[in-house]
Amino acid sequence: MWSLRVSVSALMFLVIASLILHLLVLRQFKTRPEHLRPENLTILLWHWPFGVAYSLKGNFCWEKFGIPGCFLEDNRSMFSQAEVVVFHHHELWTGRSKLPLDLRRPLKQRWLWLSLEPPMKNGNLSAFNSFFNWTMSYRRDADIFMPYGKLVPKKNRSKSFVVPKKTKCLVAWVVSNYKEQYRRSKVFQQLKDFIPEDQIEVYGQWKKRPISNKALLKTISQCFFYLAFENSECTDYISEKLWRNALQAGSVPVVLGPSRANYEAMVRSDAFIHVDDFRSVRELAAFLKYVASHNQTYGSYFRWHESHEVKIYTDWRERLCTICSQYHKLPVRRVYKDLYSWVNQ
Known part of the structure; x- marks a missing residue:
């Protein structure tokens, strides 16, 4: 009788242990699907964005960002060994580069469509339907969200922020692509009717008044406000005009782009x-x-400096390394059958 009880107890233990193990396996496959992340990932960039190449010597992702097992390549001979191949859209739609449709694509290889441009600058996308598995974009609903910048927790909170002295102008604007039909151009022209001309500073190719990257932040910091006007008003499109030209410079941004709610996200x-x-x-x-005439009110626009600071994304290598850090979360079976509809929604 005693041995029978022991056998029953042992059987129950085995059943419970088996159930627990089964649940753990299911949980693992729910969060990390069948393609379980390889020990090392090779990310192949098919062409450099806008033809500007960076050095890929050394283990860049590990040395710069602490991302292990992530290797960036731009040598097309590595095609068959790459887990992910990245295509920057500008070179595709302008014809400067083409998809490698003549090569045998490995079964588990994923193709990633990369663009940080608004829909109006992406041209005809119909030729690229059903080729891409993932997207990288400024759009928050992209497979890999890659903004132009973001606010991150301040590393050194003991260091207080001092609002730069405003000695140059009320409003500053840097613009090269000026077109009268743009809403931002119309708003600017109207502003000129209510703000004295000597209180507005405009830089850029439009006014044939270029300003170097080195001088940009210092110059803008001397103005109360910066016109962070986007040339395209579409969901999530918030460019360096906000992050670098205004927030990082120490000027209050006056924004024109997506909705206030979109900015507040x-x-x-x-x-x-x-x-x-x-x-x-x-x-x-x-x-x-x-x-501008009330110091306390003006200063309230800089309260975010107490807890946060601006992080800017400018290095394409950093963007590519991000793929590795998010790889295990990406959908396995996704294919963009209608890329145009996704980009323009």
């Missing part, structure tokens, strides 16, 4: 002024003058 609500908050450009101009 990326940056604190008290860090910027949105054009759409005002019934007219006249009201906007009056508000800018008011804020």
